Amino acid sequence: MSEQTITVTLTNQPKQKPESSKLEFGKIFTDHMFMMDYSVEQGWHNAQILPYQPIALDPASVIFHYGQTVFEGLKAYLTNEGKVLLFRPDKNMERLNKSNDRLCIPEIDEAFALTALNQLINIDKDWIPSGEGTSLYIRPFIISTQPYLGVAASTSYKFMIILSPVGSYYKEGVKPVKIFVENEFVRAVAGGTGSAKTAGNYAASLKAQQIAAEKGYSQVLWLDGVEKKYIEEVGAMNVFFKINGEIVTPLLTGSILEGVTRRSIIELLKHWNMPVTERKITVEEIFKAHKNGELEEAFGTGTAAVISPIGELFWNENVIVLNNGETGELSKKLYDTITNIQNGKEEDPFGWTVEV
Template identity: 65%
Template sequence: MALNIEVELTKAPKQKPDVSRVGFGTVFTDHMFMLDYEEGRGWHSPRVVPYQSISMDPAAKVFHYGQTVFEGLKAYRTADGRILVFRPDQNFKRLNHSNERMSIPHLDVELALEGLKKLVQTDRDWVPETEGTSLYIRPFIIATEPVLGVAASKRYIFMIIMSPVGAYYAEGIRPVKIHVESEFVRAVPGGTGSAKTAGNYAASLKAQEEAALEGYSQVLWLDGVHKKYVEEVGSMNVFFKVNGKVITPALNGSILKGITRDSMIQLLQSWGVPVEERPVSIEELYEAHRAGTLEEAFGTGTAAVISPVGELNWRGEKLIINGGETGELSAKLYETLTGIQSGKLEDKLGWMVQV
């Protein structure tokens, strides 16, 4: 698709930070991408503009009814200077799934990809060079119609902003301690759990705060009906290696369809490792641990790629996994996927898009 994307370059470039010294998502690049929507006209006016604040009416629907969706992906600089983005088409396809659930107009995937590429090209000097670093990319849509009636908005803005981020594991990949949440629930089938929308994350904060007070990094969410079946860990998909087989909760309508999750499944299958997508109860995991067959556990997501789980705490009963150390398979998956993303390993599955 040949798009006329206007580019307005900043007249006041920012000083680029030392990414090892900044927190996640606290410093932003010089430019951002914008696209407007009006009912009857559709998506229009694609443009790259200097990073700036936006002015919105206090009655904009996003403030009152939470009509918003977002995505997260990364760009990487290879040793030979190329800029690669990991599976961006999948992010925009998932964005449209979220749009469908939140009554937001679908976005043309090719248009979104062209906008992303133009923005990354414009700010390519912001992609850090140090090993393990990357440029985090946040596409999102907000409802802007200034009407308080409870109905889908007739106006929207699609934007992409970007932030350089340091290595997630600056001192090496380490397992985390997880609290199994038994009171609060994240989502139920038929709800918005499979959509990447702001309200899901706001609703998770209370449980995360309480887990942190007990010394745990994240919570393991159980299903919202029976509070029995494992769903996600924090904002990541979760996997368990039991007796040589990898098990992950099936996508049941309340679990986010993770792009890193899908990538891990493809890698495992290419290695001949058996993978099952099915309901996984918390009791099953504890029984496997007692039997000595629970070998590894890990979460997957854009930020960490893999986050090994070294301990679960369910109703006061602690479960130590693999001696609290990173498992062999978890480490192999991490090294393989980050190797592909950084251009060190061959991209046999065609995941990386050069910008």
């Protein structure tokens, strides 16, 4: 597939670009998109960049009825020198194929996907905002398109990439969030689809998220689906705790998404010679550590926020406040370092950034 060419059709009706200060997440999209098709007979084919537009699908398409789909999320950053940088894009394409395997979707050529992404970004480069904390959000995704009302893997697919300029996640600086520990609903179990980035995982989280919001909490902390005592993820983020000088994060047991930012944080902490451990952690341990004065910080990690400090936890009618509800020293240092590397403001000793 990597020998394929990409047909390019440019728009003759370019959209007006928004002001950086008025950007919201995921509401505005650039002038162009990438799309290619899959069939059993031809494999992946018909690669093209074309004007951003609606797509026509048969009402019986598998995606609508059985949810066979996967997606990714990454960002492009504009440096002060005008360079465009991607942050570990190879890891996103690698993870997309892991999700593909779990959802019985044909593997994509990762190198070709990155080539297509680079070409698309170059065409819509002027859409990358330059304001502090802004970026171009990138959403690669695959949907099943065979018209068939039967529970089986589709025989046809579309792979698409769309781009969206986004504002700073923290409009007024990094602020800790309040987290609701979910006891009733579960997100995933080992052997399920929790380690894949697929739409159903997120649809299943909406009810708990709604209940948490009604109680004044911005995110849900998920526990394991079997014993409901081991910590898994915060909303769409991985989670870390600093306990008595040691940074701990839940072990990947098959029900947790392997975050690219999570991996980067672990590698950065080890680079700083800080003790970091991946293991199973109970919510009871966290509350006990707080009671003993040992819980120093907690934070979520993900593409959207990079680092999201946790200021409060609610569990079983008990509330604990972390670090006086303020951003911790380690959280801030990690946020500053990762974002500076992403934006080309700080040396990248790991080779994480890739210039488009």
